Amino acid sequence: MRFLLALLVVLSFTSCKAQDKVLIDDNKPNNISINTQPKLVVGIVVDQMRYDYITRFYAKYGEGGFKRLINDGFNCKNNHYNYVPTYTGPGHASVYTGTTPKYHGIIANNWYNKFTKETVYCAGDKSVTAVGSDTNRERMSPHRMKTTTFADENRLFTQMKGKTIGISIKDRGAILPAGHSANAAYWFRGKTEGNFITSTYYMSNLPKWVKDFNTSNTAESYIKVWNTLYDISTYTESGTDLNAFEAGFKGKETAVFPYDLAALKDNNAGFDIIKATPYGNSIVTDFAIAAIDGEQLGQDFITDVLAVSFSSTDYIGHNFGVNSKEIQDTYLRLDKDLERLFKALDTKVGAGEYTVFLTSDHGAVEVPAYLKSNKIPSGYFDRKGFRKKLDSFMFKTFKASNLIENISNSQIFLNKENLASSNIKIEEVQKALVKELINYKDIDKVYASSTFQEADFTKGVEMLLQNGYNQKRSGDIILVNDPAVISYPKTGSTHGSSLNYDTHVPLLFYGKGVKKGSTYLRTEITDIAPTISALLGISFPNGATGGVLDFVID
Known part of the structure; x- marks a missing residue:
């Protein structure tokens, strides 16, 4: 009996000491991180990029662009849009809001307003004016988008200390991803100007670094000959250069390489011709690198967001079609631009200090006339x-x-x-x-x-x-x-349907907080914003309906 009492005393004392130890441990500083805080999140949307552009051109890519993301990051190989229509405006909005047009309200690039009886543009805003141009046409803001983006939520989380900058050739490709509270969104004004501009929604005057970029003659430097990056005979992953399925440029009889942009410029809306060549992606890369310096992005431990949209891929796809030599050359050159951007991020922000995702706003259909020539059902509405x-x-x-x-x-x-x-x-x-x-x-x-x-x-x-x-x-x-039946001219490609050629797009994650790997599990475009939000430890965009891809986060 005495032994049992002694044993109970010992056990009681041991239990109390154990509880004391737990209490002591709980009062120690907790150094376990519950979220990953990269210095900079870089969101990349490649306009009109089908998933198979990764696999078709893979052998021709270098090691520092797409392959860097694929081999050192996480590749979601079965990623799809979960709504239609698959257009640019809805796509960019859905990537960053984590929801669909049902909730964010961007139902198309342009749509009919049944209350005001007029067609409206997804980024149009008559209450603002252009900054950096005298035009009356570039009156743009995100006011038609009903919900927040993860960039908005990051701004709120950081008490507006984390910056957000949106950049694209297209206004909607810069404005919608950056969200409502962005510091700035910049897009390219072609015509006779060749400058990056913004609107009074963001500021009344362009920053000095933007003015310096615009006066650097960068746009003029791209008015040159566009020829293939490599010997055209090595472009075995695309169709013949001369065919009946491509539109080309005004002033040139055939849609074949090379293209002398200086000679074609006046017949193709001046500097706008840059948009429809790979050099449009190059100037966006130049401007994005300038923005990292000019805005000091990623230079402290408060997360910034840089939203970059490469839109020239869309212009070229519409013009030449998804099976063209021009598309192949565009992606091989984009691969080089991505490598250049990543090297700049390594140097300016720090390798391992930033997080990147890359996706697309939609895919595209093969030219129906080409499909029909190969006995595949298709047509024109x-x-x-x-x-x-x-x-x-x-x-x-x-x-x-x-x-x-x-x-x-x-x-x-x-x-x-x-x-x-x-x-x-x-x-x-x-x-x-x-x-x-x-x-x-049809x-x-x-x-x-x-x-x-x-x-x-x-x-x-x-x-x-x-x-x-x-x-x-x-x-x-x-x-x-019907499948592959489109309302479009008989040359070039378009998009907008619920078919896999439009919904199946890349989704690559890379950098801080991201695992290495891949999956064939179905992921959806609305999963991106919640996943980035979870990685940052911030609130999800207020209308988000997607889920967190936990297998991506390290």
Whole structure:
């Protein structure tokens, strides 16, 4: 008995000492980091980059660009857009907000505003004016985007001490990623100017470093001959240089190398010709490196964000098509520009001190005429014939005129006032249109808007359409074309569909806080912003619907 009592005393004393030790340990400074804080996050969006541009051209890439991200970072090989339409404005907004047009509201590049009865531009803002140009056209801001970006959340988290700079050839490629609270967004004004500009949404005068860049004659230096980077005979991953599927430039009879930009400039909107060559990506790289210095990005331990969009890939894809020698040369040159950017980051911010992600805003379809020549189903949508047939049906069925107000972005907007004055119920018209239009050539699916308000789809094209449908901004009837059927000229490529050639895009992570590896698990474009937010330990963008890719974070 005495032994048991003694044992209980010893155990009690040991337990108390153990508890004391835990309490003492808990009161020690906790040096465990709960988030990764790179000095700089660099978000890279390559406009119109299909996933297979990584694999098709891989053997021709150097070691310091795409391959550096792939081999030393994390490659999400099955990454997709989870909505349609797959356009530039919605794509850039979705990458940085972590949600879809259903919530962030950027439903297209341009869309019909059914309240003001006008077509609006995703970055257009009449309340501001251009800075750095006298033009009245560059009146831009992010005010139409309804939700925050992870860059906004980083600004809030750091008490506005962490900077955000957006850069692109395209205004929307700079403005939407940078978010509402950005220090600046800069885009390229071509025409007779050849300068990077901004708007009064951000500032009243350009900083000295931007003015210095604009007066450095950098744009002029790219008005030169565009020839292939390597011997064109080695470009075996693309089609023949001379073919019937490419548009080319005004003033040149054939779309073949080389292209003398000085000779072509005046017939192709002046400095705008740079946008449609790989040199557009090069000048964006030049400007991004200048911004790192000019804004002192990544020079302290408060995280900054640099959003860079390479848009020349899109202009070239639209012009020449995804199977062209021009596209291959553009990506081989972009690879060199990426290497140059990464080396500058190593030097100026520090190797291992920054985090990068690279993705795209959409893919692109092979030129349908080329597909058809290879017996693959494809075609071109006859918009004029469609509208004429539709108007005839509407008048014959409802005995009234002007019941359709607008057709754009594969959506039909009904004229509510005329329907009401004719005592026609909108539900009746929607039902009739769905039944009629499904029979039209090149139309694959037709839905009434009520379908996406009354049901919850979790797979298939219906889910993608629902994620792209915004109740306040979208139309009354949603149309889906047959695969590889586009509304576009018969040369060059375009995008916008729910097919894999448009939705499957790269997603590469690299740098501080990122594991090395790859996955074939499906990831979605809306996962990027929550993943970067988790890595930084900040709030998710306020409308984010994507998930954290925890297998990417180290």
